[in-house]
Amino acid sequence: MLKLTGKRTVIAAALLAGVVLLYVQGNEERQQGNTSSETATCRVAAKEDGVRIRNAPVPEDPANVVDELAAGEEADATTEIQNGFRKLSEGRWVSVEFTQPLEGRKC
Structure with missing residues (x-):
């Protein structure tokens, strides 16, 4: 013992x-x-084809395009918005004009 x-x-x-x-x-x-529930995470969908993902919230610089979203393609996002761009993740920004938060998500 x-x-x-x-x-x-x-x-x-x-x-x-x-x-x-x-x-x-x-x-x-x-x-x-x-919680890590699916409805707690912000998620957006592209409204049209070719929605550009940029490395910074600056629309004038064509060199900062890093990716594109197809129409209806979804992506996880944050609630942060600057200059009309929503932050998806570090170094990835998308125009709020060409995306739409999914219903029931906290954006």
Whole structure:
């Protein structure tokens, strides 16, 4: 049988406290609604063919086009909008004029 004295007692108590703390934090996040549900993520669809994805929210620079979306093609997005462009991810921006948030998404 294992004797819990001195250092062992302190280590066991610290480990138990850590596990309880992690559990409480995870439970608080769930209660606040931090879910990865599909409806919680912003997602947009292209309104027409050839919607340009740019590396910055600057329309005048034709060299900053990094990709295109086809009509109806969907992409994950953020809620950030600058100069009429929505940020999809780091270095990927799309015009809000040529895209539409999907219904039920938080954009």
